[in-house]
Amino acid sequence: MNMFSDNAAPHNDDTLGGRISFAREACGLSAEEAAERLGVLATSWSAWECDRDVPRANRLTMMAGVLGVSPSWLLTGFGHGPLEEKSEDGQAALREELRQASVDVEVLNRRLRTIASHLDARDDR
The missing domain is CATH 1.20.5 (Single alpha-helices involved in coiled-coils or other helix-helix interfaces)
Incomplete structure (x- = not known):
């Protein structure tokens, strides 16, 4: 099931880092701003976006709130993603x-x- 508008590519074949980056950009935040809102170092956020590390479950849930997406969308690409609000x-x-x-x-x-x-x-x- 594609949870995105017809003119957008689905993100279920993207990586976790790719979806984090996509959602952050859709919110209009820099990596530094997003990291600050989440209360983590910018280097941690960057490592997550580059798939060099993964956030713990509690951070992932908080990150989803900051980015306005569901945790399941971040993990799988299915669920409430950033394009639904537009x-x-x-x-x-x-x-x-x-x-x-x-x-x-x-x-x-x-x-x-x-x-x-x-x-x-x-x-x-």
């Missing part, structure tokens, strides 16, 4: 969010039915 009126992003929530609900309903059938099978024994 829709004309926000309606497209809301429609996509509603569609994804509907898919999630259906997946959970199927899981609940499977669990219930397993419970029923055990009760029949």
Whole structure:
């Protein structure tokens, strides 16, 4: 599933560092500004963007907040990325969010039915 507008390339085939860099640039921040907002050294931020090091999980979560993206987007390229916020009126992003929530609900309903059938099978024994 491509979470980006039609005129943008998906970033799920990019590296973690590439997505960090892309999201930072989409926010209009320099690496130094982003590092300062996150409370880390600029050299640490640079190492993450160049894939020489990876942030710890808690830093990655905080970084996602600074960059306005989801942690899953940073890790995988799927999820709430920086281009979603640039829709004309926000309606497209809301429609996509509603569609994804509907898919999630259906997946959970199927899981609940499977669990219930397993419970029923055990009760029949």
